[in-house]
Amino acid sequence: MFELDLRSRSPVYEQLVEKIKDLIINNVLQPDEQLPAVRVLAGELTINPNTIQKAYRELEHRGYIYSVPGKGSFVKPAVAGDHDARLRALENELSRIISEMLYLGAYPADIITRIQTQLFKDKGGQPHD
Amino acid sequence: MFELDLRSRSPVYEQLVEKIKDLIINNVLQPDEQLPAVRVLAGELTINPNTIQKAYRELEHRGYIYSVPGKGSFVKPAVAGDHDARLRALENELSRIISEMLYLGAYPADIITRIQTQLFKDKGGQPHD
DNA sequence: TCAACCGTGCTATTAGTGATAGTACACATA
């Protein structure tokens, strides 16, 4: 399910959060689908259950999953609520990236068009223009 | 010159690297301009000189500045060389951000247009289209 | 020449935290 880099400077639990978040965002994990149990995933990845739990706790805090004691952890259907804050954060990242691309002499508009075309191919969505 | 968050999870030297990198990218610090001496900046920010040195070393390693023992540290005129690797990394970030924006129901194209217009206003550059 | 300033390198120490191991408890379900 995952590939982890135990030697990375980035903490394992953080890598887990990002990977699972990506799976949710890209609809690989669908709404209300059950995530692997803490101990099971820990066994598969041969890491400590506490690390998985920390990742799940963080994902729940960020609004991507919900956990039910005695039942399991599941993908949250609508990541409702604080879309605005998240969107603002993404815009800041985007602004920084575009600035750096311009500094490097690249043409962000071209690159962005290529990326969106790629995403369109992958998922069959309708690119807004 | 800077504002640091000593309580941040992000290391101080890493914050320094990012801030100075932004100043260079945005042309606030111009090519061959001398950066504050390690001990001076440490004094202003009331942090340890070693922390500044670590940030400068990292910036030199990333190709944003160059240091001359006995003289000082300066902004590297052309961040030559590994533009390609950096650009690929930026494209990956961009792809991830656009995916997440789409997931959040936003229209990345609109947002990007707005950001570029903003950058155009700020710096008077010519946006490529 | 010499004092002042510069980057650089090193050791040692402290504080914080990621990750592990192990145990325990409460809830859900067959």
Add this chain to the structure above:
DNA sequence: TATGTGTACTATCACTAATAGCACGGTTGA
């Protein structure tokens, strides 16, 4: 009741960010 689930807690180890302090060599100007 037995099993599987999330959750909570303590303790320990390892790594590292950050600090303090010292030393060295190159540069510059008086």
